[in-house]
Amino acid sequence: MAQTPTQTPAGSAADAKPKQAAGLAGVVALDSGISFIDGAKGELLYRGYEISDLAKNTDFEEVAYLLWNGDLPSQSELNELQSQLRAERALHPDLLDHLRHHTPENTNPMAALRTAVSMLAHYDEEADDMSREANVRKAVRLTAKMPTIVAAFDRIRKGKEPVAPSGEGSAAADFLYMLNGEKPGPSAEAIMDAALVLHAEHGLNASTFAARVIGATLSDMYSAITGAIGALKGPLHGGANIKVMEMLLDIDEKGANATDYIDDMLSRKEKVMGIGHRVYTALDPRATILRDMLEDLSDEKGDRKWMEMSDTIRQHVLDAKGLNANVDFYSASVYYLLGIETDLYTPIFALSRITGWTAHLLEQWEDNRLIRPRAGYNGPKGLTVTPLAER
Numbered sequence: 001m002a003q004t005p006t007q008t009p010a011g012s013a014a015d016a017k018p019k020q021a022a023g024l025a026g027v028v029a030l031d032s033g034i035s036f037i038d039g040a041k042g043e044l045l046y047r048g049y050e051i052s053d054l055a056k057n058t059d060f061e062e063v064a065y066l067l068w069n070g071d072l073p074s075q076s077e078l079n080e081l082q083s084q085l086r087a088e089r090a091l092h093p094d095l096l097d098h099l100r101h102h103t104p105e106n107t108n109p110m111a112a113l114r115t116a117v118s119m120l121a122h123y124d125e126e127a128d129d130m131s132r133e134a135n136v137r138k139a140v141r142l143t144a145k146m147p148t149i150v151a152a153f154d155r156i157r158k159g160k161e162p163v164a165p166s167g168e169g170s171a172a173a174d175f176l177y178m179l180n181g182e183k184p185g186p187s188a189e190a191i192m193d194a195a196l197v198l199h200a201e202h203g204l205n206a207s208t209f210a211a212r213v214i215g216a217t218l219s220d221m222y223s224a225i226t227g228a229i230g231a232l233k234g235p236l237h238g239g240a241n242i243k244v245m246e247m248l249l250d251i252d253e254k255g256a257n258a259t260d261y262i263d264d265m266l267s268r269k270e271k272v273m274g275i276g277h278r279v280y281t282a283l284d285p286r287a288t289i290l291r292d293m294l295e296d297l298s299d300e301k302g303d304r305k306w307m308e309m310s311d312t313i314r315q316h317v318l319d320a321k322g323l324n325a326n327v328d329f330y331s332a333s334v335y336y337l338l339g340i341e342t343d344l345y346t347p348i349f350a351l352s353r354i355t356g357w358t359a360h361l362l363e364q365w366e367d368n369r370l371i372r373p374r375a376g377y378n379g380p381k382g383l384t385v386t387p388l389a390e391r
C-alpha cells in the first residue's frame, strides 16, 4: 500500500461534505505491478505482456504462473504447476455432500460457488497460515477446485452424478469434461482456455478491490475470495455476461428489431449490458479478441445469428451514446455457442479471475496496510435524544 492519494485531515471542515468522485472514479487507491490498462488506447498488459500476445501464445496455467510469480514459467516450472493443479482438483466428500443435499437446485450458481468456496476453508489446515508459501498453495487449491465446484453444482441440479476430475489435461479441458461428462474437442478446449486467459486479471476492478480490502485486514485468503465472488456476481460487474445473453435471447424470442429494442431500452434509461466501462473509453481489447473467437466459432457451428445481432447492438450503442463493448459483451455468445448454461457464464469468469484475485492478495500481503478511506459526512449534527416514550 504505497499510496493514499486523497487524504482528509481528521475532524477538519472537509468532513462536512463528500470530496471523493462518485464511485471512486479515477482515484488511484494503490500501486500494483500486476496489470496495466490504458483505457483511451484500449491497451491491457498482464505483468508487461500484451493481452493479445498472451491469448495467442500462452495457456491459462502459464498466465496463472505469470500473475502469481511475475514472469512466465519455464517448461519445468509449468509442468510442476500443472501437476499441483491436477492433484488439487478433487473436492472433500463433505463439500460434495453439501452440494448434493444442502444446495437447492434453484440456487443461483454464483451463490453456490460463493458458499462452497467459503467452505473450502473448513477443510484446509493451512487456511489461516499467512506465510507466502501457504498462500501460494491456497491460490493453487482455489484455482484447481473452483471448476470442480461449478461443474458438480450444475450436474447435481440437473439430477446427474458429478464427474470426478480426470487428473490430467488442462483446467479448460477438465472443466468441460466435468461439466459435460465427455472430453471436449480441441476447438472447445482452446476457446475455453483463451476465455480463461482473457478474464484472469484486470487491475483494481470491484471484485479485486473487495478482495484486497478484506485481505488488508489480514483476514485469510478464503474470506477475501468469498467476498470477491460476491462482488463479481453483480450485473454491473461480472454478472453482465448473463444479462447480455438474456437480452440477445429476448430479442430473438420476440423477433424484435435489435436497434429498435436498444432504442426502447435507452429511452427508458436502461443500461445495455456488456457496454460501457469505468476505465476504457476505447474498445476493450478483450472484446476484440472475443469477437474474433466468436466469428470462428459461429462459422464452425454454422450459426452467425448471435454475432450479427451483437455487432448491430454494439455499433448502435456506440453511435447513440459513444459507449463501447466490454469483455462481457461477446463472451456471452461464445459460451452460448459452446452449449454452456447461461447462468454459468459469471461462475466461469470467477474460475479465471481467481488467479488475478489471489495475485493481488499476495501483492497486498507483501507490504500490507489496512485499507480504510474516509467518508465525507453529509448527515446532521447536534441532535439530542428524545426519551423513547415521547418519540
Ligand SMILES: CC(=O)SCCNC(=O)CCNC(=O)[C@H](O)C(C)(C)COP(=O)(O)OP(=O)(O)OC[C@H]1O[C@@H](n2cnc3c(N)ncnc32)[C@H](O)[C@@H]1OP(=O)(O)O
Pocket: 023, 025, 205, 235, 236, 237, 238, 240, 270, 271, 272, 273, 274, 275, 276, 277, 278, 321, 323, 326, 327, 328
Ligand atoms: C467485467 C466487467 O465488470 S465489465 C462491466 C460490466 N458491466 C456492464 O456491462 C453493465 C453495463 N455497464 C454499466 O453499467 C457501466 O458502463 C459501468 C458500470 C460498467 C461503468 O459505470 P460508470 O463508470 O459508473 O458509468 P455510469 O454508470 O456513471 O455511466 C455514465 C453515463 O453513461 C451511461 N451508460 C453507461 N453505461 C451504459 C450502458 N451500458 N448503457 C447505456 N448507458 C450507459 C450512463 O447512463 C450515464 O449516462 P448519464 O451521464 O446520461 O447519466
Ligand SMILES: O=C([O-])CC(=O)C(=O)O
Pocket: 201, 202, 203, 204, 205, 206, 237, 278, 279, 326, 327
Ligand atoms: O475493470 C473493471 O472495472 C471491470 C472489468 O473489466 C474486469 O474486471 O475485467
